[in-house]
Amino acid sequence: MxxxxxxxxxxxxxxxxxxxxxxxxxxLTQLGGFDACVTEFVRITHTVHSRATWLKYMPELANNGLTPAGTPVTMQLLGSDEENMAVNALNAVACGVDRxxxxxxxxxxxxxxxEGGAVLLRNPHKIESIVRTLRQRLPEKVMLSAKMRLGYDNKNLALACAQAIEAGGxxxxxxxxRTKVEGYRPPAHWSWLAKIRQNVHLPMVANGDVFSLHDYRLIxxxxxxxxxxxxxxxxxxxDLARQIANDNAGKSVMPLSWDDLLPWIAHFFQLCRYKSDNPKFAVARLKQWLGMMKSVYPPALILFERIRTLQQHDAIAIVLRDGANHSEIQS
Ligand SMILES: Cc1cc2nc3c(=O)[nH]c(=O)nc-3n(C[C@H](O)[C@H](O)[C@H](O)COP(=O)(O)O)c2cc1C
Structure with a gap:
């Protein structure tokens, strides 16, 4: 191997x-700081996905599996039938996927x-079988990783599941x-990550509730x-990843202001407009993002309110472009 x-x-x-x-x-990768990213999950059921499907989830395949900033993208698969997952994975690899x-x-x-996703955490043997089958069938050059929660409704099998993933290769x-039933409710149980790390030998990535540089250091x-x-x-x-990467590199950390972020938000809206023929798509994605940013940046709420009733893309683009010139949405 x-x-x-x-x-x-x-x-x-x-x-x-x-x-x-x-x-x-x-x-986000252009804003900087990330070493790698992962697609949304692709569900594997009975069929074998076409090249068009792999490209839909990972348009970066047209750019050697890299985002425009050059950050590698991993394809995530979700399923429980190891045979069909292996066939699909091989098919994805034939289309250029290497992680x-x-x-x-x-x-x-x-x-x-x-029988897909978190429910498999009740059955470490099945997890091992899926990982092993894929590892055996995929070319060596393809990197295989797995992402788990601490369990389904309790944490009793957390170590067994992590060890199954390691044993599978x-x-x-x-x-x-967190467990599945804990959903996204705080807190994330970071001390459980230490327990797992002490019991597996493969590289491990900690995840859950990192919302600041302070959280990053703590996790x-x-x-x-x-x-x-x-x-x-x-x-x-x-720019959280950029702050973290700068701090890790011993550089000063200067968080971006709302005014700094506005051109990125406008660019995001433009890319969403190009991506879908459905005019509602770009507007929905913009509102979704502003909705998530508003607890950190109060001007995001004002911008959200300003575009709420607008349907015309051009009108929204003008609001985004002029946003920085309106004193009430300056930070
Ligand atoms: C809207 C949403 C969609 C998610 N979709 C996926 C997914 O497709 N695959 C996956 O492994 N995890 C998925 N997750 C879980 C996240 O990858 C991550 O594990 C979780 O949000 C905890 O990290 P955080 O506290 O930094 O957000 C999703 C989470 C959210 C909030």
Whole structure:
């Protein structure tokens, strides 16, 4: 098995279905600080996905699997039928994918009813079988990782699941420090990450509730993991990864102001306009992002209110362009 030597500390952008698509990856990796990112999960059921599907989830395949900023993208798969997952994974590899991540944490009822995602955390043997099958069938050069929660309704099998992922032959493990039933409710149990880290030997990425540089330092201290994945915090504070990377490099940390962020938001809106023929798409994505930023940047709420009733893209683009000139939405 080839050795995947990844220098630490690595900073990963979390997979977030409906939130971190290629457009968000483009913006956040251009803002800087991330070493790698992951697609939204691709559900594997009975069929074999076409090239068009892989490209839909990962348009970066047209750019050698890199975002425009040059950040590598991993394809995430979710399923429970190891044979069909292997066939699909090989098919994705034939389309250019060279990093595959397995989802053992999705809480969605539809997914769990079909034995995918977090429900598998009740069955470490099945997890091991899925990881092993994929590792055996994929070319050595393809990096295989897995992402898990601490359990389904309790944490009794957390270590067993992590060890199953290691025994199956994955090269990297990300742990979101909550069970499925804990959803996204604080707190994330960072001390559990330390327990797992002490019991597995593969590189481990700590994940859950990092919303500041302070949280980042704390999760590393408590978990003992050098590598960290940022999810919602990266969307709410778009330069959080850049702040962290600068701090790790011993550089000064100057958070971006709201005025600094406005051109990025306008660029995001433009990219969303190009991405979909559905005129509602770009508006919905813009509102979604502003909605997440408003707890950190009060001007985001004012901007949200200003565009709330607008439907015309051009009118919204003008508000975004002129945003910085309106005193009431300056930070
Ligand atoms: C809207 C949303 C969608 C998500 N979609 C995925 C997904 O597709 N695959 C996955 O492994 N995790 C998914 N997650 C979980 C995140 O990757 C991450 O583990 C979780 O949000 C905890 O990290 P955070 O506290 O930094 O957000 C999702 C989370 C959210 C909030």
């Amino acid at each position: 080839s050795n995947f030597l990844i220098p630490s500390p690595q900073l990963y952008l979390a997979p977030m279905q409906g939130l971190v698509d290629d457009v968000m990856r483009t913006i 595959i991540d397995l989802n053992f944490g999705c809480p969605a009822p539809t997914v769990n009813r079909h 994955a090269q990297l493990l990300t742990v979101h420090a 590393r201290d408590i978990s003992g993991c050098d590598d960290v994945m940022l999810g919602r915090g990266a969307v709410m504070i778009p």
